[in-house]
Amino acid sequence: xxxxxxxxxxxxxxxxxxxxxxxxxxxxxxxxxxxxxxxxxxxxxxxxxxxxxxxxxxxxxxxxxxxxxxxxxxxxxxxxxxxxxxxxxxxxxxxxxxxxxxxxxxxxxxxxxxxxxxxxxxxxxxxxxxxxxxxxxxxxxxxxxxxxxxxxxxxxxxxxxxxxxxxxxxxxxxxxxxxxxxxxxxxxxxxxxxxxxxxxxxxxxxxxxxxxxxxxxxxxxxxxxxxxxxxxxxxxxxxxxxxxxxxxxxxxxxxxxxxxxxxxxxxxxxxxxxxxxxxxxxxxxxxxxxxxxxxxxxxxxxxxxxxxxxxxxxxxx
Ligand code: CP3
Numbered sequence: 001x002x003x004x005x006x007x008x009x010x011x012x013x014x015x016x017x018x019x020x021x022x023x024x025x026x027x028x029x030x031x032x033x034x035x036x037x038x039x040x041x042x043x044x045x046x047x048x049x050x051x052x053x054x055x056x057x058x059x060x061x062x063x064x065x066x067x068x069x070x071x072x073x074x075x076x077x078x079x080x081x082x083x084x085x086x087x088x089x090x091x092x093x094x095x096x097x098x099x100x101x102x103x104x105x106x107x108x109x110x111x112x113x114x115x116x117x118x119x120x121x122x123x124x125x126x127x128x129x130x131x132x133x134x135x136x137x138x139x140x141x142x143x144x145x146x147x148x149x150x151x152x153x154x155x156x157x158x159x160x161x162x163x164x165x166x167x168x169x170x171x172x173x174x175x176x177x178x179x180x181x182x183x184x185x186x187x188x189x190x191x192x193x194x195x196x197x198x199x200x201x202x203x204x205x206x207x208x209x210x211x212x213x214x215x216x217x218x219x220x221x222x223x224x225x226x227x228x229x230x231x232x233x234x235x236x237x238x239x240x241x242x243x244x245x246x247x248x249x250x251x252x253x254x255x256x257x258x259x260x261x262x263x264x265x266x267x268x269x270x271x272x273x274x275x276x277x278x279x280x281x282x283x284x285x286x287x288x289x290x291x292x293x294x295x296x297x298x299x300x301x302x303x304x305x306x307x308x309x310x311x312x313x314x315x316x317x
Contacts, residue, residue: 005036005049007300020065024054030100031107038111040302041309045112045175048101048168052118052179053126055164058097059089069132076130076138083153086127088163091170101171112175114214115168119180120157120198122217127153136185143194154198162205169209177214177236178202181294183227184219184238191223196230203231214256218294224249239293242277244284254287259308261292264300271308279315290316 005011014032015023023029033049053063053071062074062085077083091098104113121139126132128139143150165176180199183191203213215227216236228235228250235253237246239260246255259278263271275290282288290312296305 005033006298007296007302007305008036008040010036010040020051020067021054021057024050025058025096027096027100027103030096031103034100034104034113035107038108041306042313043309044313045114046104046108047114047177048104048116048173050097050116052116052123052181055089055094055117055160056086056123056127058094059087059160061086063126066131071126072131073127077124077127077153080149080152082127083149083156086153086156086160088156088159089167090163091167094164094167097164097167098171101168101173105172105174113173114175114177115165115173116177116179117161117164117202118157119161119178119183119195119202119215119217120154121186121195122180122182123157123160124150124153125182125185127157133182136182140186140190143190147194150194151198154194155201158198158201161202165202165206166209169206169211173211175212175214176206177216178232180215180217180220180227183217183223184221186223188222188226191226196226199227199230207231216256221249225251228253234287234289236291237293243281243288247284250285252286254289255282255285256289256291258291258293261294261297261300264292264297264304264308268304268307271304272311275308275311275315279312 011033014029030049034046038046051065057063063071066072125136125139128142206213212233214234214236215232218238220227221241224235224246234256235250237255237257239258243255243258259274263274
């Protein structure tokens with residue numbers, strides 16, 4: 001999950017004085033940061049250190065990640081000319097990505113590396129709003145007020161995701177995750193009309209590689225069936241819907257989730273029964289990848305995360 005490493009002192013140390021996006025362009029740092037949580041926690045997979053807006057910047061689009069805020073676009077997209085400034089990366093644009101992934105795959109031994117990209121809606125929300133948003137008012141205004149412009153933007157962002165995921169898979173990533181973190185802000189009707197076709201294009205394009213394709217968003221209880229229909233092999237679930245209910249909504253696919261990150265601060269006596277419950281409910285699905293329901297809070301205690309990883313592995317052995 002996003003920021004798995006951010007709770008670690010060793011992460012803060014290597015990132016000192018280097019911006020997020022600069023660090024994503026340095027293979028030595030990408031390798032080190034990706035490996036840090038694997039070393040500490042002994043988790044069963046690594047997630048590639050990057051960000052959902054990184055490929056836009058690698059391709060020359062003016063966007064930065066402001067600490068404590070998130071992605072901020074210099075020139076929010078309002079028209080077709082704005083879309084023209086967004087272009088998919090090619091492998092030639094991102095030699096550092098290929099180099100970092102190849103090195104990671106070799107250092108990880110048998111531990112799988114998960115590559116990822118941002119889904120068209122979630123990335124579009126940053127580009128249209130100009131930064132993080134709670135209501136996505138400008139993005140929804142574009143969808144409904146100028147659907148042709150919206151679909152052109154979302155189609156371009158599908159190509160951005162496809163290009164970045166392709167680079168990662170060709171370099172050796174053994175699974176991919178498409179983050180539509182903020183899709184839960186949409187009604188099922190709007191999701192189906194304005195988002196699903198574009199995310200489906202991404203999943204379809206990655207299908208020939210045969211790697212598991214995971215889809216995730218927050219607050220997506222009402223969308224789980226549609227997100228599954230977009231073509232994911234595995235559906236990530238936040239903590240709001242229990243996994244047995246999620247299994248009914250998703251259909252027969254493995255699920256990923258779904259410990260509430262807030263529980264990390266509740267003490268082990270509260271955490272253990274929650275894990276037991278989640279593992280039990282996860283048996284309703286044909287497969288279950290234990291995870292948090294969203295990212296690791298930066299002030300989480302690494303010892304608690306380590307204990308959770310160990311406990312889940314022991315219980316699942
Ligand atoms: O654990 C990891 O480091 C995995 C790599 C990863 C990052 N971002 C690094 C990052 C992943 C998988 C992401 C995905 C991402 N980025 C998502 C989708 C996943 C999710 O959490 O829902 C989203 C919505 C973003 C956009 C984004 N980037 C936000 C909202 C923020 C937080 C801003 C803040 O400081 O609170 C970021 C920054 C970011 N991306 C950090 C990291 C490690 C923290 C920045 C830092 O350490 O300086």
